[in-house]
Amino acid sequence: MKLAGKKALITGGNSGIGLATARLFISEGAEVAITGRDQQTLDEAVAELGAKAHGYRADVTVAEDRKKLFAELAKDFGKLDIVFANAGISGRTPTGTTNEAIFENVVHTNLNGAFFTVNSAAPLMNDNGSIIFNGSVHNYLGQPGVAAYAATKGGLVSMARSIAADLALRKIRVNVVAPGSTKTPIWKRGGRANVTAEESAKVSDFFSSTVPLGRWGEPEDLAKAVLFLASDDSSYINAVELMVDGGLTGAPFGAAILRG
Numbered sequence: 106m107k108l109a110g111k112k113a114l115i116t117g118g119n120s121g122i123g124l125a126t127a128r129l130f131i132s133e134g135a136e137v138a139i140t141g142r143d144q145q146t147l148d149e150a151v152a153e154l155g156a157k158a159h160g161y162r163a164d165v166t167v168a169e170d171r172k173k174l175f176a177e178l179a180k181d182f183g184k185l186d187i188v189f190a191n192a193g194i195s196g197r198t199p200t201g202t203t204n205e206a207i208f209e210n211v212v213h214t215n216l217n218g219a220f221f222t223v224n225s226a227a228p229l230m231n232d233n234g235s236i237i238f239n240g241s242v243h244n245y246l247g248q249p250g251v252a253a254y255a256a257t258k259g260g261l262v263s264m265a266r267s268i269a270a271d272l273a274l275r276k277i278r279v280n281v282v283a284p285g286s287t288k289t290p291i292w293k294r295g296g297r298a299n300v301t302a303e304e305s306a307k308v309s310d311f312f313s314s315t316v317p318l319g320r321w322g323e324p325e326d327l328a329k330a331v332l333f334l335a336s337d338d339s340s341y342i343n344a345v346e347l348m349v350d351g352g353l354t355g356a357p358f359g360a361a362i363l364r365g
């Protein structure tokens with residue numbers, strides 16, 4: 106068991122990558138607090154995960170929610186060993202037609218929300234702990250229409266380096282896991298809720314063709330990488346961004362679409 110006796114917080118632990126990570130952490134012996142905004146999926150996740158999971162409804166963008174969350178965690182958990190700042194949203198912000206509210210919501214959730222989660226968690230953390238942010242290949246891709254999202258995911262990487270320096274005296278490691286296209290509900294949220302099965306299959310095939318390994322990531326692929334960064338298996342790894350993208354950013358010419 107790689108996380109026996111460890112206590113972990115996973116924001117956005119009621120869905121996708123966060124939920125898969127909660128499952129894996131618990132199977133490795135951890136006790137896990139999961140958060141999210143949606144009470145129903147939180148309750149369903151806790152019911153599935155069992156007695157070692159605790160659900161807390163908290164919006165990462167709302168200071169009052171964070172205050173209440175960390176007061177409850179101090180009472181229920183005492184200390185934390187692992188924080189996976191995973192909660193995030195996507196959002197289209199094409200240059201020339203984007204209003205400020207949409208841009209700010211992406212930044213507020215993905216960047217401010219992640220920072221202030223860790224800001225509140227730091228005093229509760231044991232020395233030798235591990236913090237992991239959920240980044241993205243969009244730090245590098247230059248894909249159109251996602252300026253805000255890409256900026257937040259790049260920002261997390263530079264932010265993680267600075268926080269790693271802040272927490273170095275306490276030997277708390279701070280890293281970023283950066284997923285490529287991963288099969289989670291994020292692809293069905295917002296404007297994509299009504300896409301047809303045919304359109305969705307087209308998008309799926311296109312993205313597979315951009316990946317040297319020829320497929321999408323599964324949430325479990327990411328969970329295994331987060332477990333690695335959370336556990337002593339990565340005891341000398343600090344302030345890095347670990348790409349978990351099937352080679353999309355490192356070897357793009359290995360992908361079917363560029364091999365010809």
Ligand SMILES: NC(=O)c1ccc[n+]([C@@H]2O[C@H](COP(=O)([O-])OP(=O)(O)OC[C@H]3O[C@@H](n4cnc5c(N)ncnc54)[C@H](OP(=O)(O)O)[C@@H]3O)[C@@H](O)[C@H]2O)c1
Pocket residue numbers: 116117118119120121122123140141142143144146163164165166191192193194195214218239240241242283284285286287288289290291292294
């Ligand atoms: N899937 C991909 O292709 C992909 C690729 C690169 C990076 N990522 C990153 O991976 C992370 C997890 O996403 P996912 O793919 O697993 O998508 P997901 O299934 O949609 O999960 C997103 C999670 O974030 C939570 N969340 C969103 N806004 C929140 C807020 N304001 N306060 C609290 N929780 C909030 C959601 O909870 P509620 O539903 O309860 O609000 C949900 O649990 C995100 O940071 C995303 O940017 C995903």
